[in-house]
Amino acid sequence: MPEIKSLLEFDVGTTVRVVKIDAGRGLKQRLLALGLVPGADIYLLAKGYGPVKVCFNSSRIALGRGVAAKILARAVAEDACAGCDKSESCPVD
Amino acid sequence: MTATQNMTVALAGNPNAGKTSVFNRLTGGRQHVGNWPGVTVEKKEGYYEYGGGAFDVVDLPGTYAIGAYSSDEAVARDFILSGEADVVVNVVDGSNLERNLYLTTQLLEMGANVVVALNMYDVAENKFYLDLGRLSKLLDAPVIPTVATTGRGIDELKAAVPAAASERRADRRPIRINYGHEIEPHLAKVTAALMEVGGLAPSLSRRWLALKLLEGDEKIKALVSEIAGGAAVADDASAAAAHLKSIIGDDATVAVADYRYGFIAGLIRDVVRLRGPSPTRLTASDKIDKVVTNPFVGIPIFLLAAFGLFELAFKLAAPIVAAFQAALGWLGAAARTATAPSLLTSFVVDGVVGGVGSVLAFVPNIFLLFLAIAVLEDTGYMARVAFILDEFMHKLSLHGRSFIPLMLGFGCNVPAVMATRTLETRRERMITLMVVPLMSCSARLPIYALFGGAFFARDRGLVIWSLYVLGIALAVGAAKIFSITLFPGESAHFVMELPPYRMPTLRGALLHAWERTREFIKRAGGIILAASVLLWGLANLPPGVAYASRDSVLGKLGAAIAPALRPAGFGEWQPAVALVAGVMAKEAVVSTLGVLYAAGEKGLTNVLRTAFTPLSAYAFMVMSLIYIPCAATIAVIRRETGSWRWTLFAAGYTIILGWLMATLVYQGGRLLGLA
Numbered sequence: 001m002p003e004i005k006s007l008l009e010f011d012v013g014t015t016v017r018v019v020k021i022d023a024g025r026g027l028k029q030r031l032l033a034l035g036l037v038p039g040a041d042i043y044l045l046a047k048g049y050g051p052v053k054v055c056f057n058s059s060r061i062a063l064g065r066g067v068a069a070k071i072l073a074r075a076v077a078e079d080a081c082a083g084c085d086k087s088e089s090c091p092v093d
Numbered sequence: 094m095t096a097t098q099n100m101t102v103a104l105a106g107n108p109n110a111g112k113t114s115v116f117n118r119l120t121g122g123r124q125h126v127g128n129w130p131g132v133t134v135e136k137k138e139g140y141y142e143y144g145g146g147a148f149d150v151v152d153l154p155g156t157y158a159i160g161a162y163s164s165d166e167a168v169a170r171d172f173i174l175s176g177e178a179d180v181v182v183n184v185v186d187g188s189n190l191e192r193n194l195y196l197t198t199q200l201l202e203m204g205a206n207v208v209v210a211l212n213m214y215d216v217a218e219n220k221f222y223l224d225l226g227r228l229s230k231l232l233d234a235p236v237i238p239t240v241a242t243t244g245r246g247i248d249e250l251k252a253a254v255p256a257a258a259s260e261r262r263a264d265r266r267p268i269r270i271n272y273g274h275e276i277e278p279h280l281a282k283v284t285a286a287l288m289e290v291g292g293l294a295p296s297l298s299r300r301w302l303a304l305k306l307l308e309g310d311e312k313i314k315a316l317v318s319e320i321a322g323g324a325a326v327a328d329d330a331s332a333a334a335a336h337l338k339s340i341i342g343d344d345a346t347v348a349v350a351d352y353r354y355g356f357i358a359g360l361i362r363d364v365v366r367l368r369g370p371s372p373t374r375l376t377a378s379d380k381i382d383k384v385v386t387n388p389f390v391g392i393p394i395f396l397l398a399a400f401g402l403f404e405l406a407f408k409l410a411a412p413i414v415a416a417f418q419a420a421l422g423w424l425g426a427a428a429r430t431a432t433a434p435s436l437l438t439s440f441v442v443d444g445v446v447g448g449v450g451s452v453l454a455f456v457p458n459i460f461l462l463f464l465a466i467a468v469l470e471d472t473g474y475m476a477r478v479a480f481i482l483d484e485f486m487h488k489l490s491l492h493g494r495s496f497i498p499l500m501l502g503f504g505c506n507v508p509a510v511m512a513t514r515t516l517e518t519r520r521e522r523m524i525t526l527m528v529v530p531l532m533s534c535s536a537r538l539p540i541y542a543l544f545g546g547a548f549f550a551r552d553r554g555l556v557i558w559s560l561y562v563l564g565i566a567l568a569v570g571a572a573k574i575f576s577i578t579l580f581p582g583e584s585a586h587f588v589m590e591l592p593p594y595r596m597p598t599l600r601g602a603l604l605h606a607w608e609r610t611r612e613f614i615k616r617a618g619g620i621i622l623a624a625s626v627l628l629w630g631l632a633n634l635p636p637g638v639a640y641a642s643r644d645s646v647l648g649k650l651g652a653a654i655a656p657a658l659r660p661a662g663f664g665e666w667q668p669a670v671a672l673v674a675g676v677m678a679k680e681a682v683v684s685t686l687g688v689l690y691a692a693g694e695k696g697l698t699n700v701l702r703t704a705f706t707p708l709s710a711y712a713f714m715v716m717s718l719i720y721i722p723c724a725a726t727i728a729v730i731r732r733e734t735g736s737w738r739w740t741l742f743a744a745g746y747t748i749i750l751g752w753l754m755a756t757l758v759y760q761g762g763r764l765l766g767l768a
Contacts, residue, residue: 020343025309026162027586032350033158034588035192038343039351045379049388050484051493051587057192060378062480064487064587 007042007063007071008052015043016073023070031071034061041076099140099147101177102254105169105200106184107193108155109592111212114241115184116152117601119251124150126608129168135514136168143251151178157192159199160310163517167312173205176296179258181205182250187217187238190365194357195350197232201268204298207234208257210250214238222366231360233268242598267298270356272349275340279307279333283326292320306330307337308346378593382477391481398474402465403504407535410457417457421450436636440629448625451678452618455505455725458535459613462504464606466497466512471597476589483587489569490576490584492516495525499568502532503561506726507617510733511609518585524575526733530722530747531568533561536679540717543683547698548707556711560718567719567750616732617725624677624724631673641670641688661716661752662709662759672716678723708767712759720751 004019018040021028035057036042046053051062063071102119106112116124120139127136137152153172154165173181183200185193200207209232217223217238229236235253239246272280283303287293293302305313307330314331317323337345385391425442432438469475475497483493494516502509506529513526541560545553631647638645643652643666651670658664658672667689674685690700705713721744722730731740 021347023586025344025346027588028344029158029160029162029346030586030588032347033156033160033195034590035195035354037351037354038347040354046382046386048386051480051589053382053386053480053591058189059192060382060591060593062476062483062587062589062591064483066584067586067588 002075004072004074007044007054007068007073008047008065010044010073010075012044012047015041015076017041017076018071018073020072021070022072023067027067027070031067034059036071042071042073099149100179100255100258101149101151103172103178103181104150104152104184105159105173105181105196106155106210106212107157107186107189107196109590110155110184110186110189110193111241112152112155112184113605114598114601115182115210115212115239115247115250116150117604118241118244118247119148120150122604122607124604124608126612134164134168141251144255146255148251148254156196158196159203164519165517173200173203174297176294179206180208180254182208182210182254184210184212184241187211187214187223188220190217190361191354191357194360195353198268198270198353198356201232201234202270202298202301202304204267204296204301206257207232208250208253209234209236210241210246211236211238212241214246215240215243220367224364228360228364231363267301269300270353272304272352275337276307276345276348276352279330279337280304283307283330283333286326286329287317290317290320290322290326292323293317303330304349307334308349309334309344376593378473378591381594382591385474385477386480388481391477395478395481398469399500402462402469403535406458406461406465406504410461413457414454417453418450421446421453436633439633440626443633444626444629445622447629448622451625451681452614452621454680455507455617455621456610456614459505459508460606460610462501462508463609464602466501467602467605468597468599471595471602473592473594476591479589480591487584487587489524489572490520491524491572492521492585492587493589495521498525498529499532502529502534504535506530506532506534506722507613507729508609510726510729511612514733520576520580520582521585523580523734523739524572526730527575527579527739527743527746528568528572530726530743531564531571531719533564533718534679536723537717539680539683541714543686543697544701544705544710544714547701548705548710556714560714563715563754564718567754571746571750613729617728620724620728621678628674628677628681641685647673657752658716660760661755662712663705663716665704667704668713672720675717676721676724678725679717682717708759708762711762712755715758716751716755718751719747719754721748 007016010016018036018038020038021031021036023031040056043055044052045055045060051064052068053060053062055061104112104116116137116139119141121141123141124137124139127138128134129136134154139150139152141148141150151172153169156166156169158166159170159173160166172178181200183197185197197207197209211217211223211225225236225238235257237246237250237253239250241247271277280300280303283306284300287299287302293299302313302317306317306327309331314327318327334345337348341348385394425446428442428446429438466475478496479493481493482496486493486495497515498509498512501512509529509532510526513522513529516522516525538557541557542553545556549556628647631650632641632645634646642648647670648666650673651666654669654673655664655666658669667686670689671682671685675682686701687697690697690704692700701710721727727740727744730743731737734740
């Protein structure tokens with residue numbers, strides 16, 4: 001089983017699967033509403049000095065570093081999150 | 094709803110789903126902006142007629158969900174729970190169904206009477222086949238495809254609204270999502286218990302209430318506890334929630350969200366078929382972002398764009414402003430020749446008409462600034478700006494989005510203060526708002542140009558630049574101090590959607606800009622006019638004095654203040670009076686100086702050279718940069734903060750800081766032998 005790390009620790013271009021959100025209720029609700037539930041796949045688009053840019057649920061979302069640090073996930077075997085549309089049965093599900 | 098009353102339609106939906114476009118299409122220009130009572134959240138209302146009926150539209154704040162974790166969500170939820178809306182039009186981004194339907198399921202679970210406007214349908218159509226009939230059946234709500242930017246589907250939407258309202262049946266059961274074998278038993282028990290509680294409004298779905306109680310929603314808990322017999326149910330629910338947490342290992346709310354998305358995924362599988370091959374991972378927007386959000390390239394791009402924006406706004410506005418002033422000047426001259434010179438004539442012509450002229454001078458600039466901002470926002474570029482600047486802003490305990498009001502402040506502080514209402518938390522709004530006056534607005538530039546030109550000739554560019562930098566440096570310091578002392582708290586978490594880049598709709602931007610400008614005129618216009626008339630009064634009384642002479646009330650006021658300004662190097666009545674005039678509008682400082690020293694444009698430079706030294710001139714510029722926001726800005730600060738206390742604080746701290754800095758500069762300069 002790949003290890004669980006915070007979103008911030010993964011490399012750009014990886015797809016990771018959310019395990020848990022280690023945050024207070026307000027932030028948690030916010031992220032849940034956007035689709036960040038345990039089991040959801042996130043693709044890291046960009047990571048630099050500032051916020052992180054990710055793709056999940058077919059949207060591009062910017063997450064502050066503090067927020068990204070609170071999202072715990074593990075790597076998914078390969079880039080299986082093709083298209084993010086989930087309009088056909090996803091091989092990763 | 095009786096036959097004589099208008100039907101009320103609420104618009105709900107995700108940000109970036111095109112809700113505003115739908116609102117504009119429905120209401121045309123018949124809309125106005127107000128405030129939700131008790132919170133600084135914007136309330137947009139509008140009106141339209143269709144098929145012989147009249148409809149009031151309330152545009153609820155854009156939200157991803159209806160919880161109670163931000164004022165936006167709370168406002169939306171309270172409104173829907175109040176039952177005031179006959180129909181809720183849920184604007185859904187058809188190209189982003191999975192996330193948008195989250196809100197839809199919540200609305201449906203609440204028992205709201207929903208009509209789904211499947212917006213951006215053109216994009217959706219290109220990407221997949223959508224079985225609209227099936228979707229409608231599964232949601233038990235009408236689904237109308239729309240393309241708000243072109244107007245397609247809007248008529249059908251208008252037709253669907255009254256149809257939905259009349260079909261509303263008391264026994265209509267909202268959709269049921271299965272929340273799994275851990276939650277469902279508890280849910281059933283609490284729902285049953287709630288059905289026994291007599292005082293709850295019948296329109297409130299018991300199952301939804303039960304769900305909220307199990308999720309630990311404080312507001313719902315309070316609401317239920319207030320009713321006889323409700324407190325016991327609420328307490329039982331809390332116990333059940335704690336039990337669930339121990340079984341699931343996380344808040345029930347996480348599991349609920351999970352099941353909701355499961356429901357949505359199942360729904361989408363049933364309703365959507367991908368058209369053609371899967372889209373590639375990196376979209377065009379992503380490629381553009383690679384350049385734009387790169388800190389080395391992105392920031393220069395942004396500075397260039399910002400500079401271009403201001404240049405454009407002011408260059409375009411200048412001829413219009415000149416035309417207004419020429420027209421008013423002509424009007425004034427005509428009035429003067431037509432009547433005998435008298436105090437009354439002067440009052441009307443110089444005071445009132447002059448005051449109106451001051452207000453109108455703002456309007457073209459304000460309108461164009463708002464227009465430019467709206468267009469940039471529409472394209473999605475502003476989100477990228479917030480993204481780039483967030484890290485830096487975070488050090489000031491601000492959000493990346495705070496940069497937009499601050500940037501606007503360089504054009505004019507008034508729209509900048511108004512723009513702070515788009516910030517999410519009160520803390521960010523207040524800190525940003527308090528610091529806006531330190532952004533050197535365009536009205537202060539003539540002051541710098543005058544003194545800079547008179548005393549620093551070759552180096553005037555550098556001198557002026559130094560003032561802008563000083564303003565920014567002070568703003569950074571003030572923001573830091575305020576964030577620690579006055580508005581302590583956690584920085585808001587940065588979570589922001591980056592919508593795909595798209596072509597802005599001019600129509601929407603124009604409407605938005607016009608709406609804001611109208612608000613400016615309403616709020617600030619009156620103040621500027623009043624201040625202008627007041628100034629006229631002080632300058633022309635007691636009757637018979639020469640305009641703004643040493644013997645006028647204004648002159649005496651200046652003389653009284655002057656000693657306090659001596660440490661700063663300009664302790665004469667003329668600079669004092671000019672500064673007082675600057676409270677009405679910063680550009681008045683230059684014109685007032687001209688009047689006080691009885692000199693025209695060219696003569697003024699010479700006179701100033703006798704009245705100031707380079708050091709005292711610089712000190713005066715520093716004072717002009719910092720001291721008190723102009724009357725219009727004070728007016729909007731009062732409006733946005735809703736409190737005189739904070740407004741007075743903003744005025745007070747800037748005067749004190751201005752005086753301190755000017756004195757520091759002057760005395761410090763003297764010590765260094767620069768006098």
